[in-house]
Every structure is written in C-alpha cells, then in structure tokens.
Amino acid sequence: MKEINVTINGKKVTGREGQTILELAGENGIDIPTLCYHPELPPIGSCRVCVVEVEGSRTLVGSCHTPITEGIVIQTHSPKVLEARKMIVELLLTSHCGNCFMCDKANICELRGLAAELEVGIPRLMGKKRFYPVEDVSPYIVRDLSKCILCRRCVRACREIAKKNIFDVGYRGFDSKIVVDCDRALDKEACRDCEVCTSFCPTGALSKKKEPFKEDKRGKPIVVGAGAPEQDT
Numbered sequence: 001m002k003e004i005n006v007t008i009n010g011k012k013v014t015g016r017e018g019q020t021i022l023e024l025a026g027e028n029g030i031d032i033p034t035l036c037y038h039p040e041l042p043p044i045g046s047c048r049v050c051v052v053e054v055e056g057s058r059t060l061v062g063s064c065h066t067p068i069t070e071g072i073v074i075q076t077h078s079p080k081v082l083e084a085r086k087m088i089v090e091l092l093l094t095s096h097c098g099n100c101f102m103c104d105k106a107n108i109c110e111l112r113g114l115a116a117e118l119e120v121g122i123p124r125l126m127g128k129k130r131f132y133p134v135e136d137v138s139p140y141i142v143r144d145l146s147k148c149i150l151c152r153r154c155v156r157a158c159r160e161i162a163k164k165n166i167f168d169v170g171y172r173g174f175d176s177k178i179v180v181d182c183d184r185a186l187d188k189e190a191c192r193d194c195e196v197c198t199s200f201c202p203t204g205a206l207s208k209k210k211e212p213f214k215e216d217k218r219g220k221p222i223v224v225g226a227g228a229p230e231q232d233t
C-alpha cells in the first residue's frame, strides 16, 4: 500500500493511503476525542467533535472521515481546535435535557465524559431543549429521545451490524429526530432484543430495560447472584 508523508503536531510520520487523520493520530499515540465516530461503523462526520486544523484549509476538518494526503500538515490540539471542540460540546449540552443525576447511563455517558475531559461545565448559553416523553413500550428497550444527540450510531449499528433497518432520521433542522418507520413507537413488532443499538448509543437515549425485581415467597427482593433464596421454615 502506498505510503504517505504527514506532519502531525510538528512530528513527521508516515501513514497509508486511505487512512483517515483520526486513524493516523491514534497510531501515533495522539488522542482525538470523538462522539459520532465508532471504529466498527462507517464514519459520517456529523458531530464535529473530532475537528483538527489542516494547513491551507479555511475551515477545521473532521478527522474521523478526512483521509490523509501527501504532505498534509495537521494540528490536533491547537488553541483554535480546542476552542471549537469545547464550543461544540457546550452546544450539545445546551440542547441536552441535562438531568444526568437521574440517568442510568450517567457514569458511562460519552457526552458527559467528553464534557469533563474538555472541562466544559454548565452551558453558558440558553437554548431551546428537545423534550420527548420517555417511550417504554418495548419489552427490551427504553427510549428517551430528550437525551439523543443525533449521532446516528444506532441507525448505522442497526443497519450495518444487526443487519436490520429499524431506525432512521426523520423531520428537519431542530426537529430532527431518530424515528422508527413513520415515527411510531419501538415496540416488539419492530425490534427484537439484540442489544446492538443500546450498546452503541453514547448517551442515555437508548437503554436496556431493567429486569423487574423478583420477590421470594415472603415478598423479599431476590438479589441476582446471591445464591439460592433462604428456605422457609
């Protein structure tokens, strides 16, 4: 495969034809934050969190979907890049529902993790927030679209990995929303429990339904993994 000479953060490195800036950076120990990108899915460059500076380019470019070219000079953590990344995350948080304390996925939420990493606190901007009722009709999945950041990872994972095509993006602009068919509920007719979309969702928008508490004969909750319940005497 053809080798390509690149300068990244002042260091001369060699990449391969077809490689993206993000992949090359990763190979050279440079961590560029991402959100809509997932290594198992084709990149779509929708969130812009992964932007970098490329010499000669008028705008910042998304590193997850931009291939390297011969002689390209890249800055991954310049002041301009860091400022843009922080602003992008702040804007995402501005329209996010923000009740992280109540969210089951708070500790693994990639948006929250990214905000902490980039030191983005409570958004300074006041913007319209998306609010949708929590949808709990599926026996397997709870959908809380107020927490959706429209990264489309569920759409791509369902299509590419689960080989189904349940989700798509409906409506336009601020009203854009991940929909099932013509915006109907995700019920058991539409979806079986493959867990692909829930595992690819970076926020609490899609989560696996919790097992209801089971009780023993005396009405005490059975703790999973705690061994056999006590026998009644």
Ligand code: FES
Pocket (backbone or CB within 6 Å): 033, 034, 035, 036, 037, 044, 045, 046, 047, 048, 049, 050, 051, 062, 063, 064, 065
């Ligand atoms: S991670 Fe590259 S645009 Fe979202």
